[in-house]
Amino acid sequence: MNEIKTSKKKALIVVGGGITGLSTALTWAINHDVKKEPVLLIEKEPKTGGYVTSYEREDYVFDTCQIIPNLSEILEYLGVDIELKSFKGYYMRIFLVNPDTEEVRVLELPSGVETFKKMLMEKYPNNAQEIRKFLDYSRAMYLELFKLKMEPKFTEILKMLVSCPKIVKNASKTFKKYFEKFKITEPDVIEIFNVFAEFSAIPSEQVVAIVPLSAMNSLLDGAFRPTKGFIEFPKKIEERYLSLGGELRLKTKVEKILVEKDQVKGVRLSDGEEIYSDYVVTTVDPKVAMKDMVGLDIIRQYNKKYADKVEKVKMSTSSMNLSIGLDDEIDLAGLGLDCGYNVITTGGDTYDRLFEAYEKGQIAFSDKLFHIGVVCPSLTTGGRPNIIVRITPMALADWAELREKNYKKYTEKKEKWAEFFIDKVEKYLIPDLRKHILVIDISTPATYARYSGSPSGAVYDMAPYPNNFGRTRLKMRTPIKGLFQPKFVHGVFGCLLAGIQVNDMILDRKIMNGNARMPKS
Ligand SMILES: Cc1cc2nc3c(=O)[nH]c(=O)nc-3n(C[C@H](O)[C@H](O)[C@H](O)COP(=O)(O)OP(=O)(O)OC[C@H]3O[C@@H](n4cnc5c(N)ncnc54)[C@H](O)[C@@H]3O)c2cc1C
Structure with missing residues (x-):
């Protein structure tokens, strides 16, 4: 039998050096003495960044x-300066x-949210009040995101019914259903908001309302x-990560995520080397990670619902x-x-x-x-x-x-x-x-x-349909202890945030107190 090459055990292994992986690895390095609790980021390409x-x-x-x-509050937290x-x-x-x-x-x-609102109300006076109601309600719903918890406890769920009523009410609505409530009839205005919805790369009648509404609100802000190109994101995050003592292996492909009983054990690389850790965060396509790298039969043993969900998830x-x-x-x-x-x-x-x-x-x-x-x-x-x-x-x-x-x-x-x-x-x-x-x-x-x-x-990970968002999404915490997949996000902002969220979960809420968002500065 061939001898398996192994490396020293790591405290955390991150699979995939895109923005989610970089943010995950850096957040770990910020929160640990990596000499004692080493973190290893593994990327199959010769450079980090993935799609960015x-x-x-x-x-x-x-x-x-x-x-x-x-992104200023996230970049500030990560200690990364990007102009x-x-x-x-x-x-x-x-x-x-x-x-x-x-x-x-x-x-x-x-x-500018207010300028945008004023312009629409003036240009389409017949629908001015409907437009105002739609934009004000949507803005308030967007701001409720800052009060959401990632893995709410029972008492927090009760609190969220009061603090996030609009999200609770509209969580399973498609953008089209949500929009219809406001009775806007001007064809141009309908067209404008449909275009916003389609930025999620799903038609307005299929995408969950909160996703395009958040993108619209944050981008209108x-x-x-x-200034020096999007390469600055991986470059600066990687630099900071390495400066804190994080380890990076490029041109290295993970083939398997190793599991023993219901506990993650590490990863096996394509050359057969095994690297062990009690925590693995995978940031690659979740279907590939769960089906090919872990194996759905293994996941099914511990949580049938999760395994079924993996099979049903549609990618963007x-x-x-x-x-x-x-x-x-x-x-x-x-x-x-x-x-x-x-x-x-x-x-x-x-x-x-x-x-x-x-x-x-x-x-x-x-x-x-x-x-x-x-x-x-x-x-x-x-x-x-x-x-x-x-x-x-x-x-x-x-x-x-x-x-x-x-x-x-x-x-x-x-x-x-x-x-x-x-x-x-x-x-x-x-x-x-x-x-x-x-x-x-x-x-x-x-x-x-x-x-x-x-x-x-897929350019935007898992697609945000109502039956795969919020409470119904494929969870970051997998049924395998120590294995997390912080995916299901739209774009650079969501990926940076997901890396912090997953560390917050591992560290029992030390970073964001279990909140879904960093506080708005
Ligand atoms: C053309 C395009 C334009 C976009 N425009 C925007 C935009 O304007 N604004 C915005 O916010 N977002 C945009 N996005 C979306 C954004 O780029 C992604 O949401 C984000 O980069 C995803 O990051 P990630 O780390 O989750 O995944 P990825 O970037 O896919 O990173 C995954 C990494 O894992 C590595 N990997 C895969 N398998 C393995 C393996 N087996 N072993 C080791 N490593 C592995 C890959 O090489 C990759 O580096 C765009 C995407 C595309 C493609």
Whole structure:
């Protein structure tokens, strides 16, 4: 029998060096003497960051991520200094295209909750009171999040009935059901809030209301990007983690999470080495972690409901991304691109129909049906002129297989779709765009699947359906003692927070007293 190589036992092993893993490992290092209670972060790629990164193509530096809310209290807690710059101008502009006449109308949404509210009430006086009620109620519900507990005790549940009544009442409502209560009838206003809902990459009639409402409220408070690129997040967190004595192994793949009876024991790497620990936090795709790394049969022995839940969990959609480097002749500011997001959409039930096709593994984008996000990072944080075109939902379908078995066909397919989306951006947002393009980098669902290790290339972890959110979500604390999976979050903010939350659980509420959020500064 081959001898198993082992390392010294760790106090904590973190699987996956994306933002969730980095935040988890750093929070541990902040709260322990790591000489006595060592923490090891294991990442399969040559660098940390996972989905959060910046990359160079010729003279251009592109970011994967584009926009984040104010993270100052979390960064302060982590002791990480990252310079953020706020988007100026509008928070969002919606280019509503009539697919039959090709006419386009622009809806401009300013930043700042109060400014946004005032603008909508003035522009749509027939619905002014309904709009006010909707925004005030949603804001109050968003603020209740700060009173939620992660694993409430019985008395805390009773307290939450009083302190978080709006969340309790609406916990299982979809955005559409919730929105209908406010009886807003103006088609443009309905369109605007649907676009907000669709930022969760799920149609408004399927996404749980609180997720897009939180994203909307936090981003209306301020939308930012790091001045030196999103790579600053992994870079700075890793630096601080290492400076506190945390251990990091790159280019190292975890194959198994070892379990003995109902207690986690450590991990086995792909080269067979075993590393032991009584605490393991996995931050990789939860289905992969629970099914392939632990084994559902093992989990089922201790908690059948949890195992069934793992099987039922739906992951979020994947995406296609075009990073486009432009020449210096283009006047992006003149086109109003100095703002957060631009959405070009055929509106109405567009997202529902795209999503229906996505669920069947099909692509339904056509000249009559599209929904495209466009951001111009260079106007906010400098660098050579560039735009990012984001497309969801996009299913993995045959992307990964083509990439592996027929690279030529894969390239043709991605170039065909890139052309399609560039055509729409040129037609409705940036005239003569093609004339100015110097570099295009195209990412597909296969790109995301490869980097994250999430087989479907899901960009936002588990999808926030009402039956998989709040009390019904796949819990961070797994049925295996010492094994946690702090996933189910949307974006950088949620991932940073999840890393702190999971340490709070391990440390019996020492950090956040069991609260779901850091206190608002
Ligand atoms: C194109 C794109 C744009 C986005 N834009 C935004 C945005 O504008 N704003 C925002 O807030 N969020 C955005 N997001 C979402 C955000 O990036 C993610 O929610 C977040 O980065 C997820 O972090 P994570 O650590 O949970 O997972 P990941 O980033 O997936 O990290 C998981 C890590 O685990 C590693 N790993 C996997 N398997 C193993 C294994 N077996 N052994 C060891 N390591 C392993 C992977 O290599 C990876 O580094 C975007 C995502 C994408 C893809």
